[in-house]
Amino acid sequence: MAELHIPRTLPEGASVIPQVRNAIAVASSKGGVGKSTVCINTALSMARMGASVGLLDADIYGPSVQLMTGIQQQPEITSDNRLLPVEAHGMSMMSMGFLADENTPVVWRGPLLAQAVQQFLAQVEWGELDFLFLDLPPGTGDIPLTLSQAIALSGVVIVTTPQEVALEDVERGIAMFEKVDVDVLGLVENMSYYCCPECGHRDDIFHHGGTRAAAENLKLPVLGDIPLNSLLRK
Secondary structure, eight states: OOOOOOOSSOOTTOBOOTTEEEEEEEEOSSTTSOHHHHHHHHHHHHHHTTOOEEEEEOOSSSOOHHHHHTOOOOOEEOTTSOEEOEEETTEEEEEGGGTSOTTSOOOOOHHHHHHHHHHHHHSBOOOSEEEEEEEOOSSSSHHHHHHHHHBOOSEEEEEEOSSHHHHHHHHHHHHHHHHTTOOEEEEEEOSOOEEOTTTOOEEOBTBSSHHHHHHHHHTOOEEEEOOBOHHHHO
């Protein structure tokens, strides 16, 4: 697998995760756009293509990897107090959902959130990976900033939906990554359209093409349009 471009000048204090060739963040500036779905399915696709893949669910408040992958087991701890990622579906995975009680909310302030994410990066025995995908929480808060400044990200993929209310937030999110010198690899338009399985009629429920127009304005590529599909939801 070819390596992606990692900026030569890293943020002060940033480091490369040992044995991880490419660390790719998947982000959205607005919740509810299907970011985790895109992240997990992209990671699974890369694993099925033969890459060695890791997946870090960095959404401490709302972890979803355990639900979406159907994996509920807890990670093992080595004798030197390091976490071994959960191995399933051909991937190495780590999530707060594997560690916390599913019925107990995580009530932490910013510094504790940042510390938890740094521990996931530094204390997890990821091993040798072609790609480590990081499912970031929505917005531009502590966790995206911590990750952007703590490690050498190969780049970030932005997930959005076509309507204007989502795209306005996208521009703010991209501006944050640009400020911390993280390359934006491109945009993905999720819930792009719906095709009736009975008659084939297409309905642009949330508008269509807004992402492409925004990408042209920002001089960024569109990596794909994903339709609404009940099979994907299932």
